[in-house]
Amino acid sequence: MSLSMLFLLLVAYALAAYWLGRRVVLGRVDGDARRLHSLPRYHGYRVALLAGLPPLVLLVLWLAFDQAVIGHLVMQSLPESMRTLSEAERSLLLNDIRNLATGNIASGVPDPALTAAVERYRSLSGWSNMALPVLLLLVGLGGLGWGLLRVHPGLRARTSVERVVHVLLLASASIAILTTLGIVLSVLFEALRFFETVPLGDFLFGLEWSPQIAIRVDQVGASGAFGMVPLFAGTLMIAGIALAVAVPVGLFSAIWLAEFAGARARAWIKPLLEILAGIPTVVYGFFAALVVAPLVRGLGESLGLAVSSESALAAGLVMGVMIIPFVSPLSDDVITAVPQSLRDGSLALGATPAETVLRVVVPAALPGIVGGVLLAASRAIGETMIVVMAAGVGARLTANPLDSVTTITVQIVTLLVGDQEFDSPKTLAAFALGLVLFLATLLLNVLALYVVRRYREAYE
Secondary structure, three states, rough: OOHHHHHHHHHHHHHHHHHHHHHHHHOOOOOOHOOOOOOHHHHHHHHHHHHHHHHHEEEEEEEHHHHHHHHHHHHHHHHHHHOOOOOOHHHHHHHHHHHOOOOOOOOOOHHHHHHHHHHHHHHHHHHHHHHHHHHHHHHHHHHHHHHHHHOHHHHHHHHHHHHHHHHHHHHHHHHHHHHHHHHHHHHHHOOOOOOOHOHHHHHOOOOOOOOOHHHHOOOOOOEEEEOOOHHHHHHHHHHHHHHHHHHHHHHHHHHHHHHHOOOHHHHHHHHHHHHHHHHOOOHHHHHHHHHHHHHHHHHHHHHOOOOOOOOOOHHHHHHHOOOOHHHHHHHHHHHOOHHHHHHHHHHOOOOHHHHHHHHHHHHOOOOHHHHHHHHHHHHHHHHHHHHHHOOOOOOOOOOOOOOOOHHHHHHHHOOOOOOOOOOOOHHHHHHHHHHHHHHHHHHHHHHHHHHHHHHOOOOO
């Protein structure tokens, strides 16, 4: 039975359990819900949780450990010569067994021992597929029976349901926190491996980025330089140009839409702005490379300036247009949410509409506005496609926006593409760059929180 079918059956089973729980408790009081401690639907929720939650937990655990247990049992059935292979060889062997069992091509010709292991793998997988629905049914029926037996008019069903929901919310929050922690630690450990070969000072303050490592000892011109300053400067330059375009345009358009535009104009213009968020970044890249970059180069040459065919200015301008929807709609929503009584009070005291917006509405909506700008900044820092197509991939330390530069994210992609060994400094440099990017984003968040607390106006 497929996983989707099992899940749908579990949902249908929980709905049936809800109906049974509600019906049983109403039957105990002859349909008079006033004699119940909790509303009938909470008794239904409680029985549905007892009937559906344990099978769901069992299903998740089964899917998490099923293949690992089967693989261990199959490996234990192999001859001693195969069990004593290295970890990598054992992994390759197990992969061959799985491929042969599913009818795919293996990496070598199977011998009798391998054929026997394939048969054992198929047998264990078959038993697993048959046992899972049976166990789910037994566990579900046990929960349903326990829940129905415990139903009585004085049962505090609402308290039990709220306690379970509280645990589920806590588990969801914990998963999000642990996932973030796992991502940070995985990047941190790989970055520390990189700093074992490249000094931290050379990486943070180096002015040259050329991560080419010699494959042979006698190879010339591939010693590698891992100074990240050109990449960081290029990232800041392009992101700064993008924010210089997006923040004023997005914020002013949000203020106009929320405070001065009519309902008809607002109904047309706001969806048009939001459409910008749905355009794929590769389309923005085409637009930057084919339209904006030639325009920038032509304008610069007409003024007597030397302009590269790929420039930070072209990429930043297009990126700024791309992130306008991260500033404008969010700012519009938070400005619209400011209570009308604040505007009325300001106007009643003699302030003009512009003064009301500047001194009352915007300070009250500052946390949401800063959140939108922060989201746009993070989007600009993490953008890769537009930079590759319009700004180039060469690391260059320059303050001229008409030159071609590259960013940290582009170099991370470049470092992880190719046949380089995963533990080489060239590959590990990607994790060090990722760690720097994470710390820069964290610093940006801390700065935004400081700005909000410093300048926010809270009204009672």
